[in-house]
Structures are given as structure tokens and as C-alpha cells.
Amino acid sequence: LAMAAALIVLLLGLCSPVSGFGISTCCSLARMHEPQDMTLGIHARSPRSSAHHEGCSSARMCAPEKGLVPAAVSGEKNVLAELPLPSVFALAYAAITVLTARDLSNNAAVKAWIDSGAPLSAVPWFSLSGGSVLISYFSLQLVKMTGLTKRDFYEELEGLEVDSLSSQAGRWALAGVVPTHSEDGKYEVASFGGGCFWGTELHFQRLPGVVATCVGYTQGRVEKPSYAQVSSGTTGHTEGIQLLYDPSVVTYGALCDKLLSTVDSTRQNLVGNDLGTQYRHGLYPHTAAQHEAALAAIKREQARVARFRRRVVTEVRPATVFWPAEVHHQRKLQKGGQSAAKDAKASVRCYG
Structure with a gap:
């Protein structure tokens, strides 16, 4: 039986x-x-090949701070975050x-x-x-x-001295903060989901204007989630990246365009070979201005795929608490030997 x-x-x-x-x-x-259906109501598949993706691309909802987008801005519920355990x-x-x-x-x-x-x-x-x-x-x-096998690793996370946002992101998460700017006010904060977060991070590390990055888990319902928990698909999180960027060098809209260029925006819960809601791709604005820019990026992407009679399924949702992933996931591909230099042209590979 x-x-x-x-x-x-x-x-x-x-x-x-x-x-x-x-x-x-x-x-x-x-x-x-x-199961999940958390997009802007745009669904379909695209002929864009997985080769375009070049390798594997990567809490509770906090009360919005001043300038943050209300939870209902996308017009749809976060079904995953509301499923009971x-x-x-x-x-x-x-x-x-x-x-x-x-x-x-x-x-x-x-x-x-x-x-x-x-x-x-x-x-x-x-x-x-x-x-x-x-x-x-x-x-x-x-x-x-x-989560019985997880341990607290937040004190081990890396800092800005190695262009890593993970230590600061951990402090924000533990405080229940959804930030809009760096502590010194010089840089803005952005969050994205793009499938496997190793590749997503390297794509953004190479982008001029991106100051520091952190991989982790967002849009879920469990505090301090572990990789094993998120991988089980039961926490509602997606693998994602949080970063600091200099708006005088790169715009938020350009960041959104970069994210969309690393995924097939018309395939839901699938990036490259990674399948599951923990790999769903999304734009998670921290401010009202970012939200408008995210919607504009989705419109540009929709115009691009419309000639194939396809529809974009990349979700746009307000940023939530972002929980850093374990230390060994941070800057994984860079540590494995791949170049994180600005404007590097080498393909992003899943390993080494």
C-alpha cells in the first residue's frame, strides 16, 4: 500500500x-x-531558447515604509504566501x-x-x-x-569590503526592514528573482553601476528560511538577488531590462533547467518610482514577444523582507573562477 x-x-x-x-x-x-499564479495576468510560452539564458540565471510581508508600494499594487494576491502550513x-x-x-x-x-x-x-x-x-x-x-536541520549563519555573512551586500541584508531581514537606500543614502536597493540565484548574481555583478549584491530568498512566508526549506517548495519563497546600485550610473529600468534578458519571460516557474515556484522570475520594486519603472519594463518586454503571440508571465510584486542565503551561496560563481568584472563578456555558467 x-x-x-x-x-x-x-x-x-x-x-x-x-x-x-x-x-x-x-x-x-x-x-x-x-501551484502559483502571481503574474500581471499575462500568460504564455515563448520561442526564446534556453540558450539565451546562458547558464542558470535565481518572509513575511512587512508594512511598507514611506515610498514603498502597497501590497495590493499588482492587483492580485500572493497565493503562495497565503497557503496554510x-x-x-x-x-x-x-x-x-x-x-x-x-x-x-x-x-x-x-x-x-x-x-x-x-x-x-x-x-x-x-x-x-x-x-x-x-x-x-x-x-x-x-x-x-x-527547518530542523538549519543553523543561524547570519554573523558569518560577507560585507561591502568584498562587494557583498549579504551582511547588511541579514541585518535588514532580522530587523524586519524592507530598505529603499543604503545606510549612507548614496545608493538605492533593488530586488529581483531570476531562477537559480548563482547565475542571476553574476549577471548583475558584471553590470556597471551595481555596487554590491546578495543572493537569498524573498516573497515567502517563513522567517530565516534555509536552502533546504526553500528547495522543498513549501515556503513560498523564490530564489532572488538584492543589490545596491548607483542611480547616477544605471537606472532601475535598465536593471529590470537586464533581469528580463537573462530569463525566458514567457515561461512560468522555469528558468533554464530549473523548474519550480522557487525559481519563478520577478521584479520586486522597493518604491513607487521603481514600481512604475518595473511596469514599463514589462511593457517593453511584452512588445518584444508580441510578434510571437506570446505573453509575459514575469511577476511584479512589492519587495518583502529579503533573507540572505547561506554563506557558500554568496558570490558562488565568482569564487568558482568566473569573472565578475564589469562588462565581462564570458558566458555565465552554472559551475566554476
Whole structure:
């Protein structure tokens, strides 16, 4: 029974267009995702090839600060952020774990072995080992979803001395702040989602006017999320990037255009080989002015894809608390040997 239930859940996950496992050959082997429809009401697919993407591109809602966009600005609800926990996947995992344990304990040969020390040759080792593997796997997934394996790493995050915003972003997140400017007021803050955040970060590191970057998780409902939690698809977060930029060098509209150039804006929950709502792409303005610029960028992108009779699905939502990712995710590709120099022309690769 447990084996059958596990197979059904797996098949539904792989085949259903609404719910299933997020598949990534870039950042993980298999990640779940939940259904979502959080765009500007523009849906379709585009012929733009994944080659255009060049590799793998990457809280609770805070009360808006002065100048921030109201939560209802996009005209649609953040469905993911409002879904109750535990998720359907957590419940399914728990049910399969219980059913597997029950089936094993009710197996006549296993009971005889436990109760009366029956010969080992009579024990159904295939069922016992298979059931044990299922119990272990689903229990591990439940542990990941609940965040029991995560640890506090915020004091280890890097600072502006290495052009990293992660340390400051961590302080903002822990304080529940959605910032609009750097602490010294010289630079503005922007947040984006562009699929796997490793590639997204490197694209922006190379852009003149971008001063510092941080990869992390945004638009979700869980505080201090871990990579494992977000990868399970149960927290509502998307992998994203937060950055400081100099508006005298690069405009927010140009940043939006850059993000849109790294994704297929007409494919929902899919960037390159990364599939799942944790890879959805979006523009997350911190101010009313940024919001207007984001909508203008979407209109430009829509005009570009209209000749293919496609529609943009990139979401535009007010920025929420941005939680930095673990230290080893920060500046990942730069540390792996890829150039982060301004205007570097080399392709962005997922690894090294």
C-alpha cells in the first residue's frame, strides 16, 4: 500500500501541470513546487531558447515604509504566501511514512521475526529494506521542510569590503526592514528573482553601476528560511538577488531590462533547467518610482514577444523582507573562477 501511494504521489508530481516536483540539474536533483499564479495576468510560452539564458540565471510581508508600494499594487494576491502550513507535500510525506511503517509492522513474516525470533531466511528483506528506505527518505524530507536541520549563519555573512551586500541584508531581514537606500543614502536597493540565484548574481555583478549584491530568498512566508526549506517548495519563497546600485550610473529600468534578458519571460516557474515556484522570475520594486519603472519594463518586454503571440508571465510584486542565503551561496560563481568584472563578456555558467 505504501509503495503504491509513493508511486502515485511521484507520478502526480512529475506529470501534473499544477503540482509536483521541481526538477533542477543546476542547483539540486529534485525539488518540489506548489501551484502559483502571481503574474500581471499575462500568460504564455515563448520561442526564446534556453540558450539565451546562458547558464542558470535565481518572509513575511512587512508594512511598507514611506515610498514603498502597497501590497495590493499588482492587483492580485500572493497565493503562495497565503497557503496554510503544513503543505500538501508535507502531509503526503507524513502519510506515506506512517503507511509504510504500518505495512511493515503488519507483515506476517516481520511480525513472526519480531515476536518469536523466526529464521532470518523467512524475513522479506526486499520489502523490509525498501520500506526502510522510503521511511528514511520521507522522514528526511519532513525534517527539511520544518527547518530542523538549519543553523543561524547570519554573523558569518560577507560585507561591502568584498562587494557583498549579504551582511547588511541579514541585518535588514532580522530587523524586519524592507530598505529603499543604503545606510549612507548614496545608493538605492533593488530586488529581483531570476531562477537559480548563482547565475542571476553574476549577471548583475558584471553590470556597471551595481555596487554590491546578495543572493537569498524573498516573497515567502517563513522567517530565516534555509536552502533546504526553500528547495522543498513549501515556503513560498523564490530564489532572488538584492543589490545596491548607483542611480547616477544605471537606472532601475535598465536593471529590470537586464533581469528580463537573462530569463525566458514567457515561461512560468522555469528558468533554464530549473523548474519550480522557487525559481519563478520577478521584479520586486522597493518604491513607487521603481514600481512604475518595473511596469514599463514589462511593457517593453511584452512588445518584444508580441510578434510571437506570446505573453509575459514575469511577476511584479512589492519587495518583502529579503533573507540572505547561506554563506557558500554568496558570490558562488565568482569564487568558482568566473569573472565578475564589469562588462565581462564570458558566458555565465552554472559551475566554476
